[in-house]
Amino acid sequence: MTWSQVTFVVNSSEVDKLSSLLEAFLASAVTTENAGEDEFYEVAFPGTPDWEKVSVTALFDERVDLDPIIDFVKNQYKEMEIPTEVKKLVDQDWERVWLSSFKPIEVGSNLWVCPTWCEPTAPDARNIVLDPGLAFGTGTHATTHLCLRWLADQKLKDQKVLDYGSGSGILAIASLLSGAIHADAVDIDPLAVSACNENAGRNGVSSQMHAYLPAELPSEIDKSYDLVIANILAEVIIELRDTLINHMNDDGTLLLTGILETQVEKIETHFGDTFNFEHHQKDQWVLIVATKR
Incomplete structure (x- = not known):
């Protein structure tokens, strides 16, 4: 199976709203990541990361037309420029790929x-x-x-x-x-x-x-x-x-x-x-x- 992945970069205050929007469009998964270089955060550490800019990435079935979703999101944020990136991800044995990246x-x-x-x-x-x-x-x-x-x-x-x-x-x-x-x-x-x-x-x-x-x-x-x-x-x-x-x-x-x-x-x-x-x-x-x- 092939997936479509779309990433938006927004201010941290907009993350919850955008995530809810993408989930409403039936995204299979929504993840967030620091879009700047000023902070460091890893799982298992206490507290909430204090990021200024955040990449919000949504994963969709390849059959979903992303254009109207992207247009809708940008309409919600007319006052700010939102960088957007779209990728195709070919399904594979992700666990095997991940394991192969670790060497002694x-x-x-x-x-x-x-x-x-x-x-x-x-x-x-x-x-x-x-x-x-x-x-x-x-x-x-x-x-x-x-x-x-x-x-x-x-x-x-x-x-x-x-x-x-x-x-x-x-x-x-x-x-x-x-x-x-x-x-x-x-x-x-x-x-x-x-x-x-x-x-x-x-x-x-x-x-x-x-x-x-x-x-x-x-x-x-x-x-x-x-x-x-x-x-x-x-x-x-x-x-x-x-x-x-x-x-x-x-x-x-x-x-x-x-x-x-x-x-x-x-x-x-x-x-x-x-x-x-x-x-x-x-x-x-x-x-x-x-x-x-």
Whole structure:
């Protein structure tokens, strides 16, 4: 079967109205995506993305005539120019196409991420065996890659690690492969918690790694972590500031990312002058390594 896909770019305030219009025209699916480059948002993170421009894409059976739908939508927004794009999508085995796009990748010194359906490229290396379909976090995004590259170079022997906003658990697992004695993974999404547990089993670290929803994290572990990781969003990191600091021991390290280079100063201001900050950057994304003075 062949599908027709039409995409409109509108102001964020118009997304709900436009989505309802397209659903009324019997769109098989309606999805939204950031149409700008100023914000970062991933599933499993709390809050609503604050996008200025949004791409609203509707999928229709190829037999549907899109011209009157496009004309109707543009009539509703006469006061503004709405960029429009139409594509034909030939049906195929999308799952197989998606799986084929993931290959083993080296993310740091002797550290690889290997999908479950692939043989490791470097069998003697530290391989994180991962199912990317379970939750956010595959090592391909710049923020995750920055964390993995930093972790690959660390000697975390006997350290305890907290991965807050863990997604698939990839960073907690990388910490254990870098010598950590224990890692706790925390995520607001129950599916991510399940993904962490499954991926821990795949990598033989179930006895060293536990996954929790935030409310389930035992209160007595405050001040008990040598390394606290938050690969989330700048605004969420600021909201979680006290939580993250409270979980650090007195000699602990904070690993903060999901931060655009334009947001670094804001983050450092909120964490205060009790920390020393070190920066690592990939594209427009920054990893902040914060240690207590």
